[in-house]
Amino acid sequence: MTLLLVDGLSKSYGAVTALSAVNLAVESGQFVTLLGPSGSGKTTLLMAIAGFTAPTSGRVYLDGRDITRLDPEERDFGLVFQGYALFPHLSVSDNIAFSLRVRKWPKQRTARRVEEMLALVSLETVAHSKPRELSGGQQQRVAIARALAFGPRVLLLDEPLSALDRMLRQAMQRELARLHRKTGVTFVYVTHDQEEAIAMSDHIVVLNHGRIVESGSPRQLYRSPGTRFVARFLGENNLLSGRVRAADGSVVEALGTRFRVAAAGKPRWIAGEAVTVWVRPEDVRMGSPAADEIGFQATVVESSFVGASERIILQTVTGEQLTAVRRPDDALPAAAGQVLQCRISASAIGIVPGAGSDAES
Ligand SMILES: Nc1ncnc2c1ncn2[C@@H]1O[C@H](COP(=O)(O)OP(=O)(O)OP(=O)(O)O)[C@@H](O)[C@H]1O
Ligand SMILES: [Mg+2]
Structure with a gap:
């Protein structure tokens, strides 16, 4: 079933066309990756889905409902970015609880949910630590727990692992795949790293110059690319x-x-x-x-x-x-x-x- 639908989305910045008539259907529960070289429009597309960037034309639907004009808070998407810093003065628990307090969850329910999220990302032992006392990988796990805590329909991730070293990145890829399976939340993941895309995704959407070049399962795109661009870019x-x-x-x-x-x-x-x-x-x-x-x-x-x-x-x-x-x-x-x-x-x-x-x- 289609959960998220992007219909003819375009975005121009003056003479620069960042996105050009992009159509995208994300099935409920899928792990979809937007893959493309630098400047191909991945972040612009994710930000338009999240509501931080107003498209020049086109529409975004969630569950058949037009959300194109809704504010980001009203869309209830979880967000994880490379630079989406944790609140430095708050403990790990309070960081995770933040989005629940904003949503006025009752105290006990919030505490229970924080416990659950700490267990989900295996950070129970550092619940009271401040972000600066954690490793890069641990901080990213807090950011993911924080984004998932209120139970979003969709988790949007923009290059969340690019600051980590290779070993940690690979470990976090497995961790993200596990979290996706465990929570059943729909993931829309942005990366320029084709290995990462192949390793984690159910479905890859390849972007170049603001357009979708091709999309399909990692296996389809790897084994039978239909374009020179994908034949060259993937693997x-x-x-x-x-x-x-x-x-x-x-x-x-x-x-x-x-x-x-x-x-x-x-x-x-x-x-x-x-x-x-x-x-x-x-x-x-x-x-x-x-x-x-x-x-x-x-x-x-x-x-x-x-x-x-x-x-x-x-x-x-x-x-x-x-x-x-x-x-x-x-x-x-x-x-x-x-x-x-x-x-x-x-x-x-x-x-x-x-x-x-x-x-x-
Ligand atoms: N606020 C802005 N003002 C002007 N041009 C912009 C703006 N944001 C993006 N662009 C342009 O739109 C195009 C797409 O940018 P975008 O950030 O979406 O690419 P990206 O695929 O996320 O690249 P990267 O892998 O480097 O993050 C680029 O040409 C970029 O320069
Ligand atoms: Mg980007």
């Missing part, structure tokens, strides 16, 4: 120049060879059309191709050991480079200058509209 990928050789997109020329592909993408291509062919580094394998694989030769440009795997940069006969990732025990290390026989499963190759290789974008 590591090799983009190569290619040409469609059959109008149904089933025959493609790239890597100096012609082959059949499984994922044809859009309904109709023009034979001879220049396209982008993509293949993930983990799908570029070494050795002679089997029947359902594409074989090609490539020269090793460099190879480096990166812990769990070895990264090899290869140059194809077309002069393009592509990255392969393999386990170090797959075979002997590849040395620069060596010519390798490579193979890619036909089902691991995709095509998206638009010409060009990695080097050109």
